[in-house]
Amino acid sequence: MEIQFVLNGKKVTADVQPDAVLLDVVRGLGCKSVKCGCETTNCGLCTVWIDGKSSLSCSVLAARVDGHEVTTLEGVEEEAAELGRFLAAEGAEQCGFCSPGFIMNVLAMMRELENPDLDEIKEYLAGNLCRCTGYMSQLRAIQKYMEAKQTEQCMEVPA
């Protein structure tokens, strides 16, 4: 069946099987940042946004995004690179395989929560597994990123 949706700001048309999942479709459309880690909704590697909400693309029928907006890491490149620099400074990407899904959910969190505290951050990101880092470095990176963001905003406030 044919579906039309907006992928990273561009209208796309795809011919999909009724049981095709979004993960495979967006990878097929070149968004290779989206990874599959478990197939059972537990790992968060396949996180993309559907209409701005973090979703597990392994469990979304592609048919369902017909008429909707899908965003992958490729669609938020600049923002991701900015956060990515903080992750890299801590070494918090390690193998990097879970980084795209993780970054997508961090950016979703930044949009949804205002100044989340440590517990809120941990809870929001609980669905993003990482086997390399033990998570601490990711938290350090996020906190530094948030501080930098805040300083940036403060700077923009006219004196």
Place this chain on the structure above:
Amino acid sequence: MSEKEQTAVNTRKTGTNTESGRCDLTKLRVVNHSVPKVDSGSLVAGKAVYTNDLAPSDCLIVKVLRSPHAHALIRGIDTEKAKAVPGIECVFTYKDCPDKRFTLAGQTYPEPSPYDRLILDQRVRFVGDAVAIVAGTSEEAVKKALKLIKVKYEVLEPVLDFRKALDNPVLVHPEDNWRSLAPVGADNKRNLCAHQESGSGDIEAVLASCDYVIDRVYHTQANQQAMMETFRAYTYADTYGRLNVVSSTQVPFHVRRILANALDIPKSKVRVIKPRIGGGFGAKQTAVCEVYPAFVTWMTGKPAKIIYTREESLIASSPRHEMEMHVRVGADKEGHIRGIDLYTLSNTGAYGEHGPTTVGLSGHKSIPLYGQAEAFRFTYDVVYTNVMSAGAYRGYGATQGIFAVESAVNELAQELGMDPTVLREMNMVREGQIMPAYYGERANSCALDRCLARAKEMIGWEEKYPCRDMGNGKVRGVGVAMAMQGSGIAGVDTGSVAIKVNDDGFYSLMVGATDMGTGCDTILTQMAAECLDCEMSDIVVHGVDTDNSPYDTGSYASSTTYVTGRAVVKTCESLRKKICERGAEYLGCSPEDVEFDGEKVLSLANGESISRKEIGNRVMCSSNEPLSASGAFSSPTSPPPFMAAIAEVEIDKETGEVEMVDYAAVVDCGTVVNPALARIQTEGGIAQGIGMSLFEDVVYSEKGKNYSNSFMQYKIPTRLDVGTIRVEFESSYEPTGPFGAKSIGEIVINTPSPAIANAIQNATGVILRDLPMTAEKVYMEMKKAEQQ
């Protein structure tokens, strides 16, 4: 410049340790600094750098039909209907595969692991063992074909209890062409994969004369590495008719041999390429999946790809060996540990990958922690059973042995009425001591005493030991453990490195060590930049290609920093010499009269100089010798890193739930090459260790079906489960290591299980000797204690 000064400069430049002493860490520009990984930009940008991102779209999709039985003989197999499915290229059964056994273990030849595998075998040995290979143009077609293969099994009785495997009438490997290449004490007619005894002193006499003897049995479960990227590889035939394999592997050079053995073809026909890897932790030190697409490509000439599902990665992979360890620790009444006796029974499962070697570490990397013992004995058996084959997982047997020995020492402290840290301070191995249970090696670098002292400070041991009742039904306890590991396999592991000077003077650093996310491409570049007095950006490094990269045993056994790092240092030394020679030649003076400062070769005679850029460019024109150097390193010793850690846990006295509160860990990995990356290694290893301690378990049904077949059932810790992990370094200086460095990769997983067990013990009095330490076990033991 005085000779002494000159030596100091050389030392700084090369990171080697001349007789006059160590390299001056304060002068290091690159090494011992936290720099981001050289590949971090593309990793965080989600670039297409992993195996499946790179696979051509016309690859045949390969899948494996798996056995529903733990032990059976295939009596009939009908593939006609499957072959008839549109899009199916081929279906292979055991009848199509060479009858020549090999091992999937990524180890140096001759491998200690027995040659006990076929690509497909008539006998299937665990639920999930391979029965048939199907390849086709689409995933749907292949899945459909898999369902249409009809197999007639003669179901046999399986051996599922590893305690009953030895000399069981049911044999897992009765076949006559089973082979063991190394003298590891294996006997397939006894279900025995390895056996050995070692020791020093008269252990029985020593234990008999001890005031206290702790005599306990501990059990550690199988654990999955659970790296986020599952096993995967794609294969294609190239212009020269050779088999090219792109694989997510830690051991590309071993994979070359394994595939040549499996397919029964010359090694010259195989090329293995390693792109970025989404984690390995030892899992990918076994060639779990490569043989299937390789066989398809070899037979059909077509490109092929296999991507393991998470389920396959959990039911037919290479998890940690389950072990049962019987420990006896003897001490006098002051607390001097006088003897340690360990018997380990290890479960290698259906095949022997890493069976004969992992078990050795359970004793050799636990007993030497106690330097004063007068005698030790270490005996082991490794047995075959009808569960998934075990393999290499970070820690590689040391993790299991350290749980047992460290727990026994904690029990000894309790018997003695002593603080377990004080008992350790009294007995731990110290710098300069000979370690009889560690092949008689001397601990040339050991800051274990400082590690423990610092860990105690970090956690506030004096205030918190043994426990604090929080007044809300919860009690917090602290517990301690120490650990060691090795740095490469002594006398075996080999790292080779080549560096060439290119136009404009940039360097190509070629390594065969495999970065699996751990950052070895980065830290080896750091070392080279330090040695060559240049910026890291002057050096390019890339993934491994067995056709082009120099030989390296691979990234395992905590070898890369130490072994390949030393090869980098050696190679840089000879390259510097060559650059000087070439510069002198271009300057028209003698090599003795020049020095190289990283940017230029300077004539000390007349002050003229020639830049590295110019040298690089001139080398490309009318040159009779390339400007490059190569070197290799293999170490006669394996200097252990050391670590001390203290866990603080909170236990719900009614439910038995264990909550991680704090984890203070201090590591002595010698000089820390990249503190950020070393810290993440440590934090990550501890988190995995916490998973092993509290949650992770591979559970089988009575018939041998693996229930832990998804991340829904095999629970690795989330960020809500690990508490706070704090890491510091107390560095010794390893005289044989590059810049004084030792390894970091594996030791970091070894402390959580004994430290957490001890924290539970100190909080509740309950001693758990069987992992994982679930809330239910804690509760049941508390209840038992209450009733007594």
Place this chain on the structure above:
Amino acid sequence: MITIGSYVKPKTLEEAYELNQARSSRVMGGMMWMRLGNARVKTVIDLSGLGLDQIEETDNVIRIGAMCTLRQLEQCECLRELYGDGIRESVRHIVGVQFRNQATVGGSVFGRYGFSDVLTALLSLDTFVELYNGGTIRLSEFVKRKPDKDLLLSVIVRKSKRMFRYDSVRRTKTDFPVIACAVVTGIVNGKETWYFSVGARPMKAALLEKQWEIPLDASEEQITEYAGKAASEFTYGTNMRGSAEYRQHLAEVLLKREIRSILEEKSGTQKVSD
């Protein structure tokens, strides 16, 4: 994994209902669990175009559309005002935010899963389900029925002055529960009534109703006795996550804590009103 012949997103409830009458049709919710089965479904019916994704509050009820996500439930202000943090507590441990952005209340309730936190929580409240064909029936009635071909349109929680507590024990923080317990109390037909819902036993949640007058100053022993009595009226089983014996013990502990917490709040409010 599931195989699907065709995907349909009906424009009307009637169309959805008609389509669902075929034996091999299935209604999809969030597609979280259904996808993992090996079912061959001819037509999968997506209700997401039918406006069932709203939580509406009226004077008497809170109506949760079947296609509302667990995340909506978690963040629902009106439920929080009425019943406190318990509703959020019953949802926030479920896998992760992404999962809860997708999984639906309808899917959780219709599936009648043993491990369901949502079912355990909703069952303890004064809850009804609205069916396309079967009218509006009590949730406690609905869970006992076998899944049929009707459409679940909404879950309706009748507003009342009741106190609600939810707690669970899990191996990892986002795992399925080893046990899940909800306790609700309020005056029903003039009598103090306690509702106990225990799920993940590992069987699906069941409801127990008791006209108990538990004194505000009940001692720990008394509360333990009540909790033990309530817990003993459920059956328990053993699976990978825990034994029957341990589960019953956990139910006793959690119910005890929930009763105590309610009594504490009650005496607190009473003191304030005094």
